[in-house]
Amino acid sequence: MKDPSSVHVRTLGQGARKLLTLHCTIAHSGAWSGLAAALEGEATLIAPDMLSHGRSPDWDGQGDYFDLTTEMAAAQLTEPMDVIGHSFGGMIALRLATEYPDLIRSAVLIEPVFFAVAKQDAPELVAKHDHEAQPYTDALVAGDMALAARLFNRMWSTDDSPRWPDLPERTRAAMVRGVHVVPAVEDVLFQDQKGLLNPGVLDRATMPILILSGSKTHPVMPAIGQGLQRRLPNASCAVVERAGHMVPISHPQDTARLVQQFWQNTRDR
Structure with a gap:
């Protein structure tokens, strides 16, 4: 520990x-x-x-x-x-x-x-979330952390947020580094x-x-x-x-x- x-x-x-x-x-x-x-x-x-x-x-x-x-x-x-x-x-x-x-x-x-x-309280909304999250879940299972981070970031961003290619490389790398904790919790x-x-x-x-x-x-x-x-x-x-x-x-x-x-x-x- x-x-x-x-x-x-x-x-x-x-x-x-x-x-x-x-x-x-x-x-x-x-x-x-x-x-x-x-x-x-x-x-x-x-x-x-x-x-x-x-x-x-x-x-x-x-x-x-x-x-x-x-x-x-x-x-x-x-x-x-x-x-x-x-x-x-x-x-x-x-x-x-x-x-x-x-x-x-x-x-x-x-x-x-x-x-x-x-x-x-609202299982239908969780089902909607799970359906929309499936792409990054699949990427995590496949071990493609770069794709998982990109899709995870997009799902939780708004339409006016910076697109993945527009983010600084350092920011993208940090997201890829941390995304492996998602399935752990x-x-x-x-x-x-x-x-x-x-x-x-x-x-x-x-x-x-x-x-x-x-x-x-x-x-x-x-x-x-x-x-x-x-x-x-x-x-x-x-x-x-x-x-x-x-x-x-x-x-x-x-x-x-x-x-x-x-x-x-x-x-x-």
Whole structure:
């Protein structure tokens, strides 16, 4: 098992509010730079790179990737702080909220990819997702990581996102490097392997939680967000207009505005 200290951690901003930020699959900690700037000095963002992402070492395939990533994120919780997670990072943030409620003041889950929720609430939308995901799933099975990364990136991008050939070679290489972790967490995301939906587990996350989705995202995502809102004791949902799945990267100003409003509301209670 990797030592949590082997993970690269980036610090963004110098604000008084300590904020743990957890990026999505095939991205890196620098994805939070836009949000850090938009928060205008209100927070200090502690942003680790997951294994096989950014400047962290590669995952060697040993151990459970979801457990490793959770452990490495939890190692940053040195005091009570807020947490924001995007996509797979949102899943890590949700788990931290259930396992370390005394160390998390609030959580923002941006498009958390907890498909097991939608399998219970809207199975037809999961079937639609699975059908659309089949090309990159086939590429992963075939071991064509470059094609898998290209198709995975396209599926979760909007029509106005840069096309694969237009991305810098360094960006493409980073995506290819990280895409092998996708099948490693499939059972967690789709089958709730860790039992987060078991009776009483989500009840532990009593802190205020905001769940964000983009208005142009895949339809399964708001179904997940609304399903989590119903299951969590203190959660609300909001929509970032004109955004797809990559909400905090494509719309950092809108994301910051909703996050700051959420923080203000939690202070006022």
